[in-house]
Amino acid sequence: SDFEKTVADVFSEFQPLSLFLTKVAGIEDRFNNTGAVSLKDILSPLMGTLEASCQFNFMFDIPWLVKQYPKQFRDKPMLLVHGDQGRSEAEMKTDAAQFPHISLCRAKLEMMYGTHHTKMMFLLYDCGMRVVIHTANLISNDWHQKTQGVWISPLFPKLTEGGNTSAGASVIGDSPTKFKRDLLAYVQAYQVVPLAAWERHIRQHNMSAASVYIVGSVPGRHSGDKKMLWGHMKVKKVLKEAGPEHQKVGSWPVIGQFSSIGSLGASMDQWLCDEWLGSLSQCRGNMGTPLSHSKLQLVYPSKENVRLCLEGYGGGGCLPYSIKTARKQIYLNNFVRQWRADGRGRTEAIPHIKTYTRVSPDCKEAAWFIVTSANLSKAAWGALEKQKTQLMIRSYEIGVLFLPRHFGELESFPVGPTAEEVRDSDNVMLPIPYDLPPPNYQKGDRIWMWDVPCVDLPDRHGKKYCPP
Numbered sequence: 001s002d003f004e005k006t007v008a009d010v011f012s013e014f015q016p017l018s019l020f021l022t023k024v025a026g027i028e029d030r031f032n033n034t035g036a037v038s039l040k041d042i043l044s045p046l047m048g049t050l051e052a053s054c055q056f057n058f059m060f061d062i063p064w065l066v067k068q069y070p071k072q073f074r075d076k077p078m079l080l081v082h083g084d085q086g087r088s089e090a091e092m093k094t095d096a097a098q099f100p101h102i103s104l105c106r107a108k109l110e111m112m113y114g115t116h117h118t119k120m121m122f123l124l125y126d127c128g129m130r131v132v133i134h135t136a137n138l139i140s141n142d143w144h145q146k147t148q149g150v151w152i153s154p155l156f157p158k159l160t161e162g163g164n165t166s167a168g169a170s171v172i173g174d175s176p177t178k179f180k181r182d183l184l185a186y187v188q189a190y191q192v193v194p195l196a197a198w199e200r201h202i203r204q205h206n207m208s209a210a211s212v213y214i215v216g217s218v219p220g221r222h223s224g225d226k227k228m229l230w231g232h233m234k235v236k237k238v239l240k241e242a243g244p245e246h247q248k249v250g251s252w253p254v255i256g257q258f259s260s261i262g263s264l265g266a267s268m269d270q271w272l273c274d275e276w277l278g279s280l281s282q283c284r285g286n287m288g289t290p291l292s293h294s295k296l297q298l299v300y301p302s303k304e305n306v307r308l309c310l311e312g313y314g315g316g317g318c319l320p321y322s323i324k325t326a327r328k329q330i331y332l333n334n335f336v337r338q339w340r341a342d343g344r345g346r347t348e349a350i351p352h353i354k355t356y357t358r359v360s361p362d363c364k365e366a367a368w369f370i371v372t373s374a375n376l377s378k379a380a381w382g383a384l385e386k387q388k389t390q391l392m393i394r395s396y397e398i399g400v401l402f403l404p405r406h407f408g409e410l411e412s413f414p415v416g417p418t419a420e421e422v423r424d425s426d427n428v429m430l431p432i433p434y435d436l437p438p439p440n441y442q443k444g445d446r447i448w449m450w451d452v453p454c455v456d457l458p459d460r461h462g463k464k465y466c467p468p
């Protein structure tokens with residue numbers, strides 16, 4: 001029965017997409033026993049015998065993080081890649097100082113307002129390595145009662161010494177999705193010495209079994225060929241080259257789902273609907289017909305979604321959308337939909353996950369799917385500048401893109417509304433994290449803003465919300 005399942009069972013039940021949610025405290029066991037993992041599960045010896053790890057993230061609770069590793073791995077070298085500067089970097093150093101096996105690496109953040117959002121793990125084992133790309137900060141609150149997404153790579157075996165793993169033009173041991181080439185390009189973009197060792201580890205492993213595309217963002221102004229390497233332009237390039245056919249999916253809605261929203265411009269045509277939706281609605285054989293903005297749906301929690309969640313109003317603390325930004329872009333109210341996830345038992349687990357997808361009008365199929373650290377912002381996805389000759393990105397982000405063609409010549413993914421259906425299905429099925437179609441906001445409800453008090457109705461803990 002379910003409670004005897006090990007993480008190895010949970011992992012194998014959800015192949016080949018290998019797309020999981022995190023476990024949530026306080027919901028029925030059945031929603032945590034299938035298609036869901038904890039950080040301890042990911043780091044379990046059942047996933048491999050760890051020799052060293054690298055944790056890319058935004059927020060770290062180092063003593064808590066160390067305790068998530070099995071005792072026998074708690075002294076293995078761990079590199080933490082962060083974006084903290086000034087006082088918070090000093091705090092990181094103080095916390096790390098008590099752990100001799102931990103070293104720090106600060107990502108350069110030379111663009112104003114950029115952040116190191118990327119959430120990724122490199123897990124080096126005695127017999128290979130794994131890459132994990134996810135959406136959760138390395139703090140206990142992010143793994144307690146929120147909805148988070150996790151992609152876990154196959155176990156990549158070490159290349160036999162034959163493969164010339166040295167730096168060369170082509171990459172040995174890569175996959176049809178160029179996963180290894182693009183992961184190396186992402187890591188190299190940091191230009192920091194401590195990551196050189198991890199670049200070598202990546203080179204020395206056979207990643208030909210990777211069936212997802214890397215969608216990364218690195219700060220900078222990217223032009224020429226580099227313009228298509230990152231952010232929404234990478235998605236545009238991949239969908240144009242290898243996405244589903246326009247005549248099949250050209251009229252399907254695009255759904256963005258995220259936990260924060262940036263300043264997107266005074267009108268929807270400046271960035272959201274022309275540039276960003278223009279990239280995410282790309283498909284093969286598309287003659288450039290733009291997708292009508294009536295086909296854009298944005299899943300972002302309403303005030304009621306936050307009020308009724310497991311954490312109460314406090315759950316809104318990880319949804320940092322400010323009224324200052326919101327009042328500049330009221331047009332978003334036409335696109336926003338509620339967070340509802342009855343199928344996964346997570347309607348009351350605030351979504352810190354970020355996903356983007358394109359689904360058929362009957363909600364039975366998906367043309368593609370992305371899970372990423374990137375929220376709906378120009379900083380994360382990039383904004384074209386100088387007559388669209390360069391893509392300006394402020395933050396580090398990373399995600400993975402699933403295309404049906406890499407999972408057995410499929411034209412689309414059948415959508416699985418529950419984890420059990422996905423587990424029991426004989427063919428590839430996409431474990432969608434939320435209910436389709438996403439419900440409209442109810443009359444009288446509004447978009448969640450973390451700096452607006454809520455004093456009319458109490459949350460499940462009887463509390464009101466009075467932000468500082």
Ligand SMILES: O=C(O)c1c[nH]c2c(-c3ccccc3)cccc2c1=O
Binds near residue numbers: 317318
């Ligand atoms: O990368 C992530 O996951 C996150 C990044 N920033 C967050 C913030 C924040 C907002 C403005 C300035 C600095 C921090 C607040 C609450 C949650 C997050 C968060 O979750």
